[in-house]
Amino acid sequence: MIGIAVLGAGRIGKIHAANVAANPKAKLVAIADPFADAVNPLAERLGTEAMSDCMAAIERPDVDAVVIGTPTDTHVSLLLHAVKLGKAVLCEKPIDLDMAKSEEAAAEVERQNGRVMLAFNRRFDSTFAEMRKAIDAGRIGDVRQVIISSRDPGMPPESYVKTSGGIFRDMTIHDLDIARWLLGEEPVTVTAVGSRLIDPSLRQYDDYDTAMVILQTASGRQAHINNCREAVYGYDQRIEVFGATGMLVQDNLRPTTMRVWTAEATDAREPLLNFFLERYTQAYRAELDAFVDALSDDTEMPTTVRDGVKALRLAECAVESVRTGRAVTV
Amino acid sequence: MIGIAVLGAGRIGKIHAANVAANPKAKLVAIADPFADAVNPLAERLGTEAMSDCMAAIERPDVDAVVIGTPTDTHVSLLLHAVKLGKAVLCEKPIDLDMAKSEEAAAEVERQNGRVMLAFNRRFDSTFAEMRKAIDAGRIGDVRQVIISSRDPGMPPESYVKTSGGIFRDMTIHDLDIARWLLGEEPVTVTAVGSRLIDPSLRQYDDYDTAMVILQTASGRQAHINNCREAVYGYDQRIEVFGATGMLVQDNLRPTTMRVWTAEATDAREPLLNFFLERYTQAYRAELDAFVDALSDDTEMPTTVRDGVKALRLAECAVESVRTGRAVTV
Amino acid sequence: MIGIAVLGAGRIGKIHAANVAANPKAKLVAIADPFADAVNPLAERLGTEAMSDCMAAIERPDVDAVVIGTPTDTHVSLLLHAVKLGKAVLCEKPIDLDMAKSEEAAAEVERQNGRVMLAFNRRFDSTFAEMRKAIDAGRIGDVRQVIISSRDPGMPPESYVKTSGGIFRDMTIHDLDIARWLLGEEPVTVTAVGSRLIDPSLRQYDDYDTAMVILQTASGRQAHINNCREAVYGYDQRIEVFGATGMLVQDNLRPTTMRVWTAEATDAREPLLNFFLERYTQAYRAELDAFVDALSDDTEMPTTVRDGVKALRLAECAVESVRTGRAVTV
């Protein structure tokens, strides 16, 4: 059994804690969060110990690994502390909003041969995983174009926008990781445009609500991402991978397979799953299980801090491309 | 060039006349209908001669073939007159509502080696034809079950209901023909139920608005048909053919491929095509072309009066099954 | 906490036991099965006690409720023993293959006001439940026709066929329950046909591999069921409910939303989920949770032994209809 402490008892910490508790190879040793109102009921419900100090949780001798789901600005220090003590880490994205700090953290982890997995949950969703598997199996030949449509159900609150790092670092970054992963080659140029079609006041934060990106790899493979902070029909997550001998298309996941026919419309499906927590429930579980498997089998981490740095680097390039109107070399 | 006269300038006559005019191997010699107000403008628009007497049209020396689109009770006399004169015939369904009279007509046509095609238009629809072709090509192995969903957009007027022969002879008959054709074997038993869920007053005509049928062939192949006189979402025409190594499914044809996503529903398609004239436009054209091809190539008629008799016989069995609560042997 | 013992450690017992263990309001007190090789590893894995005697498990004072997943011929005695002791029961279908014995068991449970839920798992599947909810909300008006396509992936072994009670009692029965439930009215007549298209040797067991059924209610609502023991493309579960103001259609559930385009075919989906255990994983979980909720909230059982008797009665009628070629009155 692998002893795991979950750091952070907020929205994402709750999910990780429940998934650790449900994993037969892991033992949820503790949940740590300075906010007692969050951590105490969660720990009680899952039958584990509540702690207020994340550093202390890392240091416990019965803790083999930690899951970091705390606010972004604490990630690097928690992560490096765990690595220094030889503990494995599953860390939420992003490593940090600052590129240089992220780079340094990644370099330090690599220097210490740290066992750190970055939580790119989408890669573990059954459909995403099946697409990657189908590509690897040669079912569509060499990848030529990846098209990602990714839209949130509604604008985040202004308090969030202020500290989010902007649409490219906060939202597009997930799609940039998936684009890298599905292209099978590193992008070498990034072109992006941003618009304020929903909230013009985003100008004060140099931010956008609607964006498009093009990536190109050295061999010429191309990826396109379109994002919008608000889609009235719900959280929209679709992907198309076009290759030399075929194409894979991923539709949205829905709560049921029911279709409705009325005098107004035929063959209509119900609204989409609300947001990422509902859409990627299975993915979060599979991600945690993959982390535990990598530890128990002593195999490579399926995603690394380096992946996080690379996705952030692409987001930085997108920001620069919007600013300069140029294709930015990665 | 094959000289063709169209008999009947009503709804279906108009379609046949236009299709004859558009066929490069045929010449539309005349349109005949006792109602001058119907036939004159139609003939003028298509640049052909208007006649009031259908028998006279058949007898014209420049007429090689006739298309019969007149009221049902005139079909047999026109048909047999044409056959006697050695003219080919494309005749609308049904031959006659009376089983004995239909049998006699078919026997007479066969005695005289008459060249008569019965207008089972659906068989010529591109999707129906593709399904039959896929079965013939062995793509789904031996057929096991055929399921036909066939619903009209709305109740016909009472005046029509009175003389229609009832839902089984008027509406189900089309599906019975398709079931025979897709099963690839003759049904030997017919079981049916009928309900009055829309209009209880149909009881006075011994008629129903909602029906289900099961057919079984000698080897045990099965077909199910469900009908309703009213579907609020439009004219519904779907088929499933399940076989030993696969299944073919036919969806409704629609005017566009557009899908609509809103806050209320996602992936919704537009309403269906209004009714059979719109749904089977291409099929009527292909049917006429097949008739002309059979004449110009001197090949077998793709559908015969005997097919009409057999479909009517199945409809008769369905009526009897509803009345007796028994599986009726054909 | 409700103390629950699971009786039976076979395929279905394993699922129930895991679902009890995962339910936060229940405690898995014991698993009982005479086969030590089945029950011991399962009990160990789930951290509970293994027992060899089902009756003894029922009698434990810490057992408030039992889940019966043993062979069919043991259901009635276990069920009645539990009811006599005032224990609640979730019992697998069927109650018994014998109609009279099932009736007696149901009457006895009702006499004793027993708390017994019959395990009609499909009703708890999210899509099935959403369909029933949509009907109740009036989204399609009064139900007119229900069409159920339900096919197994492959023939069961002969050993199973011998004791299964035949396709109508073993396979169609699930669809008969769903038809009753979706029609919203009791069927009053049953018509059925059976064929041996896969295995002619089924004749020795008076059994069939391919079947079609029509049900009709007193007001005239109609349901059709088509079944086949073998579908090369997998476990096929589709439903259509056609009503006065709309229609609901349920497609198969699949492991991913991926579609594949190649030179041979476009927009193709992957094979279906293997069989009922995979297709209805979520339904089994929701069924167990509904049982526990009914106990903890002291509300009515969502399905009852009476439902089981009614479904079995419809299956008996279908058998008789095939034999006599008549519509059988329920």
Added chain:
Amino acid sequence: MIGIAVLGAGRIGKIHAANVAANPKAKLVAIADPFADAVNPLAERLGTEAMSDCMAAIERPDVDAVVIGTPTDTHVSLLLHAVKLGKAVLCEKPIDLDMAKSEEAAAEVERQNGRVMLAFNRRFDSTFAEMRKAIDAGRIGDVRQVIISSRDPGMPPESYVKTSGGIFRDMTIHDLDIARWLLGEEPVTVTAVGSRLIDPSLRQYDDYDTAMVILQTASGRQAHINNCREAVYGYDQRIEVFGATGMLVQDNLRPTTMRVWTAEATDAREPLLNFFLERYTQAYRAELDAFVDALSDDTEMPTTVRDGVKALRLAECAVESVRTGRAVTV
């Protein structure tokens, strides 16, 4: 009746000639083409006069309008000759591959108030037209993003590539026109990337086989286009228009609605329609009819030479963007 001469008896001229012949308000007066082998059988089949001299055809007193389907380098001279004589024109795209010459032609047409329609056939396809209508009806609110996937079934022959003007002027130009039309605002910046993933030898023509484009309008609306010269699954034409209150999605048109289920794949559709002549058959017909209607009703031309110039200008910007790696201002 409007007298029309069709200039050019090649692939596209044949289609236009048949559509003129089928239009009840038009008379096909002549078909002109210097290649007797092409023009003579076509004229004979359609019952009209064959001519060898396009200029002479324009000058005929019984010609009110001409349809230009000749090689691109003859478009401008034929077009301007017709306009000078007061004849209406339906001209195939592009006006000319040279931007300056196209601009001059457009200016000349406008100076003379010429009645010239440029043949942007896709706008007349029933699904494209329904999308524009749905946007105009406010069904999805203000447009935010347009995504166009447009791929050809296979590489054109080298002889064609040499003179085509390159992928952006030859292929992307159709999508650029549709993007302008669906955005409802003029793009102000163009960003593009090009790759040689199929045929590296395209480098000698400064051409590409795979391309992506982003357009942005003054208010910030965005469009993305992805193109490839070769899609193994056929001619791929899909569009998504995402707006403030909904989204419209256009799937490919197919010859039938049949879906195939086998042990390998389920719900598969047949291959796509072969190429643009098959995919846009109905659109070519509707385009010609719209031209004739505009003439007979004396209304505005639905598309103009100016539209052609604007699409070509966007293609030029795309070429420049690929070359410079910059967003190019239109």
